[in-house]
Amino acid sequence: MSEVKKIKKGLDIKLAGKAEKVLEKADRSETYAIKPTNFPGLTPKLKVKVDAEVKAGDSLFFDKYCPEINFSSPVSGKVIAVNRGERRKILEVVIQADAKIQYQEFKKADPNGLSREEIKEELLKSGLWSFVRQRPYDVIAKPKDTPKAIFISAFDTAPLAADIDFLLEGESEAFQAGLDALAKLTDGKVYLNTNPNFNQNKISSEAKNVEVRQFSGAHPAGNVGIQIHHISPMNKDEVAWVIRPQEVVFIGRLFTKGIYDVSRKIALCGSEVKNPCYFETIQGASVRTLLKGKLKDDEKIRVISGNVLTGEQISEDGFISFYDSQITVIPEGDKFEFLGWALPGLQKFSMSKTFFSWLTPNKEFRLDANLHGEHRAFVMTGEYDKVLPMDVLPQQLIKSIMIEDVDQMEQLGIYEVAPEDLALCEFVCTSKINVQDLVRKGIDLMIKEMS
Known part of the structure; x- marks a missing residue:
């Protein structure tokens, strides 16, 4: 095991509402959606029309400028809507799910016995290629490239982030199969980056076909971009690929089961959730079923797909975004606070010790979405x-x-x-x-x- 790389800069934001490691089965969602807006740089071209019948793994749309990259339906059912925005931009493709999911069948094989091109072909055909992203640019990887390395962060330091060890429980076979497939896609190494405080189970420590690196420190130590910077910094004309652990499992299921299975665990967390916990659901599910009866009623709320720093605000009828494994619910904070800056601020978080809350470093805060100010001159502050x-x-x-x-x-x-x-x-x-x-x-x- 390598020595631990200590990340010295950063900031942990301690929020109330961490999900307990309790797994509940969510009510079945009637509708699911894939949102082209989740993929920066994508120009989608539809493959289906409203009322079309699809199976899980059937392509809904593809990339206009890289047609081999498909985006697949997470469930079987009927396409009931293609929601558009300004200039007819496609915002969502919505599927009404069948009572029992029917899967499109793909090649079932041991990745170690397949060539690089065969693995690429299966990932592209199934739609799982869309989970492989590249640096630089943080866009979907180009199939024609060969990356210098592939990076996987096995821990997440973002506020209220889902526990990745818990997300991977019971998935050791699929996770290893996914790693074996990824190892065929690069001439370099597959780096599995862990944290001694976060990663306690054996899935990451016993993984094969990878090089394990250890990191510690405050957020953003868990960001794969920070880890790449400290392992093998990006230079012009270089390409590295990144993927998240649950997505490695999806790839593994493709080769062990021969189907596009994107069922996953989701953390429902935040100060406005009565009993934060984990749910079993399927990628792209409506959050309505997750939120039903789970929220406090004392304040206007904001629902975020993802974490509070990088997540996307969605409605209570919205859908889980493509890459997210948590739903965070916080107060909206649209109330005016007279002379708020002049108060002691014991319930307010401050990095600069503006408020006396710094005297309680382990306190969990109930923060809202209020900016507490307006846009102003961009000055050098350090x-x-x-x-x-x-x-x-x-x-x-x-x-x-x-x-x-x-x-x-x-x-x-x-x-x-x-x-x-x-x-x-x-x-x-x-x-x-x-x-x-x-x-x-x-x-x-x-x-x-x-x-």
Whole structure:
């Protein structure tokens, strides 16, 4: 086992509402949706029309500029809606599920006995390729590339994040099969990055065909982008692929069962949940069934698919986003607080010790979505540098994105970062800058320049 790499910068935000390791079976969701908006840079082309009958694993749409990448239905049933936004942009493809799921059949085989091209073909055909993402740019990986390495973070340090050991319980065979398949896709190594405090079960420690690296420290130590930076930093013209542990299981199921099985565990957490816990469900399920009877009624709420730093706000009738393994519910916080800055703030979280709450370092906070201020001049404060454990100048990088200076962006490390890596910069920003949106804008500009 390698020595533990200590990540010294970062910030843990202790929120109330951590999910207990109790697994409940959610009521069956009647509808499921795949949202093209979950895939940055994707231009979707529909393969199905409303009223079409589909099986789990049938393609719903594909990438216009890379047609071999398919996006599959998580369940069998009928396509009941294709919801569109401005300029007819596809927002959701909604499926009404059958009472019993019917699966499209794929090749069942031991990945160790297949070639690289055969594994790619099965992943592309089934739709599971969409779970493999690349750095730089944090987009779906290009099948024609061969990555220098593949990285998997086996722990998550984000606020109220799901316990990955718990998510993987009972999935050791599928997880190993997924790792074996991934190992065939690179000439380099598959890195499985663990944390001695988070990873207590044997699935990660006994994994084969991987190199285990250990990390510790505050968030964002669990971000795969931070881990890549400290193992093998990204340079121009290099490509690395990343995938999450539950998604490795999906790949393993494809080869052990021969079906597109994306059933998963989801953490329902947050201060506005009565009894935070885990649920068994299927990717893309409606959150209505998860939330029914589970929420407190004393305040207006915000439902987030994902964590509070990087997640997507959804309605109570919305759907779980493609890559998420948690639903977080917090107060909306749309109330005006007179002279809030002048109060002791014992119930408020502050990185800068503005409030006396810093005297209780282990306190769990009931935070809301209120910005507590408005957008203001973007000034150099040094706040970003305290929470970003990368050899990158974050404020200078953000400013170069604002003025669309491609050469400066390249020199300042745009290939190294993804929006999630700078989420804490957005959280601590005095100027209330939408840092993640700007990083995505910069990445999109780089893709356009390089194409």
